[in-house]
Amino acid sequence: MTGPSPAPQAAVETVGLRKTFGSLVAVDRLDLSIPRGQVFGLLGPNGSGKTTTIRMLCGLMQPTDGTARVVGLDVHTDAELIRTRIGYMSQRYGLYDDLTVGENLRFYATVYGLHGAERTQRLTEHLEELGFTERMGQMAGTLSGGWKQRLALACATAHRPEMLFLDEPTAGVDPAARRTFWQIIYRLAERGTTILVTTHYMDEAERCQRLAFLSRGHLIALGTPTEVTQQFGQANIEDVFIELQRRDEGVRA
Amino acid sequence: MTRMQRLRESRFWPMLWKEFIQMRRDRLTLVMVTVVPAVQLLLFGYAIQTDVRHQPMVVLDESRTVESRALTAAITNTGTFDYAGEVHSRREIQLAIRTGQARAALVIPPDYERLIKRGETARAQMIVDAADPSSSQAAMSGAQLAAASRAQAIIAERGRIRLPLEMTVRPWYNPAGRSAVFIVPGIVGVLLTVTMTIITSGAIVRERERGTLEQLIVTPIGKTSLMLGKLVPFVLVGYLQMTVVLVLAWAIFDVPLVGSIPLLYALASTFIAASLGVGLLVSTIARNQAQAMQMSFFFMLPNILLSGYMFPREAMPDVARWVGLVLPLTYFLKVLRGILLKGSGLAELWREVSALAIMATVLVSVSVRRFHKTIE
Numbered sequence A: 001m002t003g004p005s006p007a008p009q010a011a012v013e014t015v016g017l018r019k020t021f022g023s024l025v026a027v028d029r030l031d032l033s034i035p036r037g038q039v040f041g042l043l044g045p046n047g048s049g050k051t052t053t054i055r056m057l058c059g060l061m062q063p064t065d066g067t068a069r070v071v072g073l074d075v076h077t078d079a080e081l082i083r084t085r086i087g088y089m090s091q092r093y094g095l096y097d098d099l100t101v102g103e104n105l106r107f108y109a110t111v112y113g114l115h116g117a118e119r120t121q122r123l124t125e126h127l128e129e130l131g132f133t134e135r136m137g138q139m140a141g142t143l144s145g146g147w148k149q150r151l152a153l154a155c156a157t158a159h160r161p162e163m164l165f166l167d168e169p170t171a172g173v174d175p176a177a178r179r180t181f182w183q184i185i186y187r188l189a190e191r192g193t194t195i196l197v198t199t200h201y202m203d204e205a206e207r208c209q210r211l212a213f214l215s216r217g218h219l220i221a222l223g224t225p226t227e228v229t230q231q232f233g234q235a236n237i238e239d240v241f242i243e244l245q246r247r248d249e250g251v252r253a
Numbered sequence B: 001m002t003r004m005q006r007l008r009e010s011r012f013w014p015m016l017w018k019e020f021i022q023m024r025r026d027r028l029t030l031v032m033v034t035v036v037p038a039v040q041l042l043l044f045g046y047a048i049q050t051d052v053r054h055q056p057m058v059v060l061d062e063s064r065t066v067e068s069r070a071l072t073a074a075i076t077n078t079g080t081f082d083y084a085g086e087v088h089s090r091r092e093i094q095l096a097i098r099t100g101q102a103r104a105a106l107v108i109p110p111d112y113e114r115l116i117k118r119g120e121t122a123r124a125q126m127i128v129d130a131a132d133p134s135s136s137q138a139a140m141s142g143a144q145l146a147a148a149s150r151a152q153a154i155i156a157e158r159g160r161i162r163l164p165l166e167m168t169v170r171p172w173y174n175p176a177g178r179s180a181v182f183i184v185p186g187i188v189g190v191l192l193t194v195t196m197t198i199i200t201s202g203a204i205v206r207e208r209e210r211g212t213l214e215q216l217i218v219t220p221i222g223k224t225s226l227m228l229g230k231l232v233p234f235v236l237v238g239y240l241q242m243t244v245v246l247v248l249a250w251a252i253f254d255v256p257l258v259g260s261i262p263l264l265y266a267l268a269s270t271f272i273a274a275s276l277g278v279g280l281l282v283s284t285i286a287r288n289q290a291q292a293m294q295m296s297f298f299f300m301l302p303n304i305l306l307s308g309y310m311f312p313r314e315a316m317p318d319v320a321r322w323v324g325l326v327l328p329l330t331y332f333l334k335v336l337r338g339i340l341l342k343g344s345g346l347a348e349l350w351r352e353v354s355a356l357a358i359m360a361t362v363l364v365s366v367s368v369r370r371f372h373k374t375i376e
């Protein structure tokens, strides 16, 4: 991929993407290319700029500098169009606690433009697939962490987006629920959905096809899990992460 | 796609649907917008009714006779006024009322008994502190009533053809004589302004705080759909609230409903929309619910002071009057009082209604403009 034009199949393509908050540089000159259909992991310690990167890609924040294309569209000029084609699950899930499971799903599905019979069919399928059929009438606020996470994913994918952004989707969720969640992720990927996921869990990082490591807003490593571990001369991703965190704190001190 | 289809598939509908469900489940807010104004109105009414009993009254008795003392006794016997001491000059009356020692003063002229004995009409005067118009009206009629019963007693004693006693009542500090009936429609307006602004101002800010706004703005929902979907359910809340307060005002405080109620409801839509617009604007500025609350309260003060609810606008300095001109309540008070008390129609009120409609449009469109689908 050396040509000047971005690869047509790239789901995400950023060039010199930058975001500053006052004097703080949250994301610094990020060049990233994610081919379609890939499960891509964005890793890094707290405050390294993962959420900020995702927010710029989803059109939630204006980049200070640089360009970004998502599903082939410019985030600066085509934000609204991008929104119809992506799904986003924020760190805080964004569920309405005072709506039931069914109502949350129906709301997001309708806002994403599903109507009538198509919506009904899609929701039924969706609820069944995710095992929600019996919990339709339960208030979202009373769900456990794992179910909330799954409902949030259901809401973010009701419209079958081409590209899915997941910001720390499994934070605070028990291992069994995490495993189920990843099964769903893989199923989505098999259907051709591109997935950008940030995580803290190293076993999850190993499940990604490609990884990018962020440290203090900089991209410091990129490649398959094996490539990245080799690059840092460590035994596994977890060691890479600990090494990075050590360096990070070294710079700060 | 046809227009009809576009309308049907507008993202305004799911937003509206969601807001209605949430509102139905939010008991606290429902209580806040109905029970709280009702209680406030009742408390206010209670205050009116207690105030008119036992008003401290000083007496300037220049006659100092059996008849003059009988008049004083007749007035204090009604329970509306309590004897609060004797004064010896008009200056002392002024002092007593100004310091709050008395809320009324009875003035009996030197020739009082002489005139009664001669069979002519004697004149006494009651001065009532009308600075609090809610109580003064009842106090004034109480004084008239007491004088009338004393006059009857005199007729019974002396048997005569001519009216023996005439009581003139002078309200002080409020020559216009604004009554409770005048004040209660004002409360309706103030309560609507307060609650409409507060609940709307919290609406978007609450989604921001709960983290759902971030999720909502990555969806393809338009700004206008988002904001109108939030706004429209509150219009119904406004009507619900207005109904509760109006029914109470009518049933308990005898506020007359002279004019057309359907007209009032139709015209109130402009005021409700303008108040919601203020709340919406606040919600695009405030970063959290506490700030939204503070801003709404800050907006309350000029409404209460400058709209004409408390003080007549005619008596205000220019600057205060100009500020009053940008408050929706200023116009709505005219509509409320006009329709409820005077039976005014659209012919008299179209200026106020146009002003409200313009305000509503400007406020809502400025809010939509100010709102960005980003989280910065």
Ligand SMILES: Nc1ncnc2c1ncn2[C@@H]1O[C@H](COP(=O)(O)OP(=O)(O)O)[C@@H](O)[C@H]1O
Pocket: A021, A024, A025, A026, A044, A045, A046, A047, A048, A049, A050, A051, A052, A053, B376
């Ligand atoms: N809205 C904001 N305003 C100011 N600073 C912010 C904002 N959002 C994030 N930051 C800062 O930017 C840096 C990166 O944050 P973030 O992208 O949330 O990191 P991560 O998701 O990797 O934990 C942090 O130092 C954070 O404090």
Ligand SMILES: [Mg+2]
Pocket: A050, A051, A052, A091, A167, A168
């Ligand atoms: Mg984060």
